[in-house]
Amino acid sequence: xxxxxxxxxxxxxxxxxxxxxxxxxxxxxxxxxxxxxxxxxxxxxxxxxxxxxxxxxxxxxxxxxxxxxxxxxxxxxxxxxxxxxxxxxxxxxxxxxxxxxxxxxxxxxxxxxxxxxxxxxxxxxxxxxxxxxxxxxxxxxxxxxxxxxxxxxxxxxxxxxxxxxxxxxxxxxxxxxxxxxxxxxxxxxxxxxxxxxxxxxxxxxxxxxxxxxxxxxxxxxxxxxxxxxxxxxxxxxxxxxxxxxxxxxxxxxxxxxxxxxxxxxxxxxxxxxxxxxxxxxxxxxxxxxxxxxxxxxxxxxxxxxxxxxxxxxxxxxxxxxxxxxxxxxxxxxxxxxxxxxxxxxxxxxxxxxxxxxxxxxxxxxxxxxxxxxxxxxxxxx
Numbered sequence: 001x002x003x004x005x006x007x008x009x010x011x012x013x014x015x016x017x018x019x020x021x022x023x024x025x026x027x028x029x030x031x032x033x034x035x036x037x038x039x040x041x042x043x044x045x046x047x048x049x050x051x052x053x054x055x056x057x058x059x060x061x062x063x064x065x066x067x068x069x070x071x072x073x074x075x076x077x078x079x080x081x082x083x084x085x086x087x088x089x090x091x092x093x094x095x096x097x098x099x100x101x102x103x104x105x106x107x108x109x110x111x112x113x114x115x116x117x118x119x120x121x122x123x124x125x126x127x128x129x130x131x132x133x134x135x136x137x138x139x140x141x142x143x144x145x146x147x148x149x150x151x152x153x154x155x156x157x158x159x160x161x162x163x164x165x166x167x168x169x170x171x172x173x174x175x176x177x178x179x180x181x182x183x184x185x186x187x188x189x190x191x192x193x194x195x196x197x198x199x200x201x202x203x204x205x206x207x208x209x210x211x212x213x214x215x216x217x218x219x220x221x222x223x224x225x226x227x228x229x230x231x232x233x234x235x236x237x238x239x240x241x242x243x244x245x246x247x248x249x250x251x252x253x254x255x256x257x258x259x260x261x262x263x264x265x266x267x268x269x270x271x272x273x274x275x276x277x278x279x280x281x282x283x284x285x286x287x288x289x290x291x292x293x294x295x296x297x298x299x300x301x302x303x304x305x306x307x308x309x310x311x312x313x314x315x316x317x318x319x320x321x322x323x324x325x326x327x328x329x330x331x332x333x334x335x336x337x338x339x340x341x342x343x344x345x346x347x348x349x350x351x352x353x354x355x356x357x358x359x360x361x362x363x364x365x366x367x368x369x370x371x372x373x374x375x376x377x378x379x380x381x
Contacts, residue, residue, distance in 0.1 A: 051124070053117060054087075055081055056080045058168070059076075061074070061075055062076050068151075078138060081120060081133065093175060094131055096175050097373055099116070099190070100193040101140075101186065110136045114365055119370070132377065137160075139157065143255070145189050146262055151262050152265050154262050161193070179203055179204055179205060182206060183373040183376065185373060187212060188214050191212055192215045192300070194213070195213055195337075199303060200307065206378065211365075220328035221328045222329040224278065230278050233257055233276075234278070236253060301337050304344050308344050316376035319334065321350075326357050334350065
């Protein structure tokens with residue numbers, strides 16, 4: 001484990017790696033992984049100034065990803081924000097917010113693009129949110145991400161978050177290890193992941209806020225309407241085609257393969273081990289049954305009835321989308337999802353804003369998302 005101090009000015013974010021020599025890193029690692037009581041001695045080398053939190057990068061063993069067919073490593077990393085009083089109050093325990101990034105993003109997106117640590121510090125100092133540990137895991141793979149779902153092809157990403165990561169965080173940091181004191185949020189693919197984990201694991205996560213969540217419904221550019229993308233994905237013949245698309249920054253066909261690896265896996269179907277829900281007939285894209293119907297059933301808009309009792313256990317459920325989102329399925333899927341939630345009488349909050357997929361992300365974190373989650377979290381004992 002490497003300890004990272006974060007020092008902030010008005011408009012800059014500076015980093016200092018506390019320990020650079022191998023011996024020093026190993027000394028800290030042995031102390032931290034032995035448990036929180038000894039982790040405090042490793043943390044003492046960097047004392048946060050008043051009102052300033054710190055970041056820790058942790059190595060996360062990922063047995064849930066074992067045996068995946070995309071060549072993903074069985075160890076991941078996560079950035080962990082520790083609030084200002086974490087070091088000063090050694091007996092205090094803190095609620096936890098898990099932040100899931102989007103496709104082709106990384107934990108650094110939260111730090112560099114949204115400046116999340118700075119925003120947390122400012123909100124805490126202003127009394128607008130309570131102190132919390134905030135965890136930013138790596139959810140990426142060769143397809144851009146595993147969508148935080150379990151799959152025999154891309155790996156059991158839901159279990160990685162819910163079991164491997166939560167277990168490590170509760171063991172190594174002073175958390176409040178109850179569902180009511182845990183929230184999960186995310187953007188785009190991570191927003192989908194937050195909703196999926198809320199639907200399936202209310203025993204672990206009590207509060208959900210999904211920002212511009214993708215993949216709530218198989219419509220528009222995720223569905224049959226995106227003829228060009230699905231035709232290009234169908235034409236791919238192997239790893240070389242995939243690599244060429246990545247090098248050419250051809251986002252959509254790679255994302256389509258990744259989506260299928262999570263939502264329509266088939267280990268028996270080389271080269272990508274996915275079952276295509278579409279086929280090309282005389283140059284036209286048409287559904288391929290029964291795969292198409294099964295694939296559709298795995299999107300949240302069609303799962304609300306199944307998971308209704310789980311959703312009713314949540315302390316808070318919210319999501320948002322911008323009317324100008326570049327990914328057409330996101331506002332349409334968000335509207336459909338809200339309608340289905342209302343039909344099944346599941347309390348929720350939906351925010352529709354004037355903006356696109358990413359431009360207001362940082363400000364909405366400050367103004368809406370983090371205050372909402374802080375209010376919803378159970379008070380520390």
